[in-house]
Amino acid sequence: MPNPILKLVEPEKSSDDKPATTTTTTPHMLPCRIHHDGPVEPVQSFWDPRVEEDGTKTAYFRGRKLIGKTVKLPEGYRGVVAAAAGTEIKDRRPEDDGNGVDDLEGEGQPELGKLQLQAEFDEMVIWGHEATVDVSADPYVRGMEEWLDLANQIHSYTTTPSTEK
Template sequence: MLKFSSPRSDASRPCVPNLLPCRIDHNGPVDASPRYWAPEIASDGKPEAYFRGRKLKGKEVKVPTGYKGVIVKEAKKEDTGKDTEKKDVRDGRDNEEEAEEFSMLQDLGSFDKVMLWGHESIVESEDPFVKGMEEWIGFAEAMHRPGKSEGP
């Protein structure tokens, strides 16, 4: 189960995550100098950048209306303190219940768009990230939409 910690003064600051078409063994903020990361608007009006000598073209992908992107990190874990053993009075058997663990998440920032970068070309709408974001949200809405339950 997840819980959010109360926001600090610098929490939920707006940001724009950049998804690069490469693998970098780091997950978090970077204090990148303009020498290494300086996206610009090209003559065609589209975002463009160079990363390690490779030309990248950017596409802004908006978070769907009614949703908000949040950047979190795991802060700590808590135990609910439930009893680990209970006796079933009806048949005398011992039933063990594991203590429920909560993960605390600290809110670091929020976003309403993501910049998706592609090698030398703009990422198309058939990109797995773009499709996944659109399809997952549609699927989640369908799963949680109130409706008639089917049954006997």
């Protein structure tokens, strides 16, 4: 099996040596682009979604009405929010190809990308302008469903009947 190129790492321990706990969150997929990637406080002053009787959510963002629908992840999957945590150099040794010849292709020490776990989720809210998003056509939901379908096909094993006579 090839070496991984990306590693998900747990949050580091706090200063009092207690294990770090992962928070649970609900990501919101907004139909807009925000050119800011830092903290925003207090969020409640401009983001206060309300739950309607039919289970949808309604919010106003910069004067635009948004209607959100909660989408749960399939059973057995977990969503994570992660942030880049740098890279580390892996110790790479030449691989033996079985003929006593070392594979020296790609010499050097490849970098292993690291992502630090920030939070976990089991549902997300998909927002649409003025109307409930059509989850069958939404690119985020379709992308998630197609990725899960592909992952299931890659990791499933089919048994073929023996052709012995």
